[in-house]
Amino acid sequence: MAMFGSKGLAAFAAVAALVAAPAATPFAQEAPRETAQEPAVHSPSPEEAAAQLAGAYHLTNADGDRNCTLTLSGKPLRERGKDPARAAAFTVEFDRTACAAQILFSADIASWAPGPGNAIRLYNGEGRLTAEFTEGVGGTWEALREADGVYFLVNPRIADPAAQPADIVGQWELTRTGGNMRCRIDFLEAPAPADAFRLAPEPGCAPLLGRTLPERWRLDRGDLVLETASGGQLRFAPNEEGGWMKVPEEARPLVLNRAP
Numbered sequence: 001m002a003m004f005g006s007k008g009l010a011a012f013a014a015v016a017a018l019v020a021a022p023a024a025t026p027f028a029q030e031a032p033r034e035t036a037q038e039p040a041v042h043s044p045s046p047e048e049a050a051a052q053l054a055g056a057y058h059l060t061n062a063d064g065d066r067n068c069t070l071t072l073s074g075k076p077l078r079e080r081g082k083d084p085a086r087a088a089a090f091t092v093e094f095d096r097t098a099c100a101a102q103i104l105f106s107a108d109i110a111s112w113a114p115g116p117g118n119a120i121r122l123y124n125g126e127g128r129l130t131a132e133f134t135e136g137v138g139g140t141w142e143a144l145r146e147a148d149g150v151y152f153l154v155n156p157r158i159a160d161p162a163a164q165p166a167d168i169v170g171q172w173e174l175t176r177t178g179g180n181m182r183c184r185i186d187f188l189e190a191p192a193p194a195d196a197f198r199l200a201p202e203p204g205c206a207p208l209l210g211r212t213l214p215e216r217w218r219l220d221r222g223d224l225v226l227e228t229a230s231g232g233q234l235r236f237a238p239n240e241e242g243g244w245m246k247v248p249e250e251a252r253p254l255v256l257n258r259a260p
Helices: 002-020 046-053 096-102 104-108 203-209
Strands: 055-061 067-076 090-093 111-115 119-123 129-135 140-145 149-154 170-176 182-192 196-201 216-220 223-227 233-238 244-247 254-258
Touching (some): 046 111, 096 104, 129 149, 182 203, 196 203, 233 254
Antiparallel strands (some): 055 067, 090 111, 111 119, 119 129, 170 182, 182 196, 223 233
C-alpha cells in the first residue's frame, strides 16, 4: 500500500466508503396522507320525497281561467307501470268529471311520483308520463305539454299570499312594454256589480284598452281582472316587479304599475 502515497490512500478510502454506503433512493418516500372523508349526503327515499310534496294543489292553465284541485297522496299505488321512473308511484285524488271539463288532459291522470329537484310527475293509467312539473318560486310548479300549452300546479299552503283589494285601491299607470304611450287608471273602493269594484280609466287609455273601456275590477284566483259593462275581460297576472302584466303574454304586453 506504500506505493499509493498519502494522497492515493485518501482517495482510495473515499471510493471504498462510497461503495460501502447504501444506495440512496432517487426520491424521498412520503408517508401516505389520510384523505378527508366527505360527509355522506342523504338521498330521500321515494316515500320520503312523496311525503314532502303530498297535499292539495290547484291545476291551472296559463291564463288562469281554468283550474281544478288535485290531492297528491303519500299512499303508494298498488299497480305500477313499466316506466322505471315510476317504480314508486302514489295515488292522486280529484273530481275526475269536474276536472276534465276544465283541464282536458286531467282525465288521463291516474297517479303521480316525485322527480329530481322536487319535480312532480303525473302518469296515466298505463304508466306513461302525462306531464312533468318542475318547481318554480312561491309554491308554483310549471309544465309545458307539447302541442297543448303551459300548465301550473300551485300549492296554496306554501304559495305567496294573494293580493287583497286594499293592495290594489289607488292610482295605477298603464303602459305597453317598449312604447311611449301611457295612461292612468283609478282603482276605486266603491262597489260595482258582479262582486267587483268601480274603475275609472282616463279617456286616453282607449288606444291601450280598446274603444270600450272597462268600468269595474276584481281579483280572481290571484289575478287582476278588468271588466267592461258587457262582461268583456282583460286579465293581468302579478309580475316580479310588484306590478301586473296582461295575460296571455304578448310580444309587447300591457303592464300596470303604481303611479308615481
